[in-house]
Amino acid sequence: MMEIMEGSHAVAEAVKRCRPEVVSAYPITPQTHIVERLAEFVADGEMESDYLTVDSEFSALSACVGASAAGSRVYSSTSSQGLILMAEVCFNASGMRLPIVMSIANRALGAPLSIWNDQQDSIAMRDSGWFQLYAEDVQELVDYHFLSYRVAEDHNILLPGFVCFDGFILSHTYEPVDIPDQETVDAYLPVFDPYQKLDANDPISMGMYATPDYYMEFRYELDRAMERAAGAIEDAGRAFGEHFGREYGSLVEAYRMDDADTALVAMGSICGTVKDAVDEMRDAGRKVGLLKLRSFRPFPQAEVARALDGVAAVAVLDKNISPGMAMKGAVGLEVRDALWKTGIDVYSYVIGLGGRDVRKKDIAAVADLAESGRGDMFYGLREELI
């Protein structure tokens, strides 16, 4: 049944239905409403979780690592500086193959301080070994939580994952959403069955010392698991359709890409604005489409190459900047890599950093730039400030 609620509260409702045994998080704008609501659920007896209050994001994720290693389903959420403070623990969690799920309310990184949205925080964690899904709207945001636990806990995968969503733009927006009932979630997401766990009666060690004779193989296995995660996300997305009636069977979504000459590529909530802009450009006779990436890690390279086959120009909207990299945006680089043997022009446009609003006319302007062969640049700078 559709109801209307704030994105953060919808996340809390989804997390409650995932039945995590341990929640540990530290509040940070714009993630705060999620953990406030979860704390209320636990205090009111609506959720049978241990809610651990801690002194920092570093401690929050460390507690999650311990609880997950002990065999619990665990949950955390953060944003921006909080995620960067967790960086060390993120690498440990994936290296220990702990299926933690964490919601990332995407926010810019300081300095200068910004509470507003871009995707620099999760993209900075690109190589941390966590899978990363990006939600376009509150419905996807809710649904990806159920899907992520199913993928993370798959014994063939055993990876932690981020559910990424644009801070304020989704976290603080009220819109209609279907919150599935508990029985449907339970049928889709079975009780957590740890592959191994810390047990005083059957002691094991986790996250141990690996000498040069052993370390590389651990990294190789991590990479293999991430490659397998692509198929696992597709399978979980198809099964999602059977249980919930909304299907996410591909890591990409093509919108009006048939016969497109110019393709826009994007992740997250900006895709909604791009779809409306594509409709307007199509009405004006322009052959433009959108390729939406649901997953940044694993990166759906083959799907991207297939979906963009035959286009003349590709414009990647990057809500991040890699200073000193010629292409500028991290997502653009991956898309160019996917197409590097094809000769198709791929350009990156750094856009919407630190909450700068992105409008339909901006999307059309980016399509114009790509068609005229200009890219790998910031879009929408205020020249008077430079």
Next chain:
Amino acid sequence: MIAVAAFKSGVYSQAFPAFGVERRGAPVQAFVRFSDSKIRLRSQVYEPDYIIVQDSTLIKDVNVFAGMKEGSIAIINTEKGGAAFDVPPGVRVVTLDATRIALEVLGIPITNTSLMGAFAAATGEIQFPALAEALDERFSGPLAEKNIEAARRAFAAVGGEA
């Protein structure tokens, strides 16, 4: 609460704030969209069909009428009449002393629920029973009743017929 009331009136709706400086008393903006189909657009609203101004003293500092056009409606909390405001051509001004209503009914000058009643009456975009339901969900007990009463008075003051 307007978005909730609109949803309960049977349309898709979307509401979001534009966070500025997070302190009490600073000017803030929030946006609402209604549509018969799913709303995908995420940018801020630049050409509003309607605006609600909770504090008319802001008008001298902020161009609240920017982007308004023929047929747009501005609902302003003020003791003055509509002629006091210099709006773009074709914009209809609806004024209401929402502060007085709020003080009389709620005992505090929090005017948003009164202005929602005025919005319902002036625009017809949301039905009063749906607004009352949204307020009843947002507040509990006597506070819900008082806010619904404030909205009802404002609704009637602007000529709405429940």
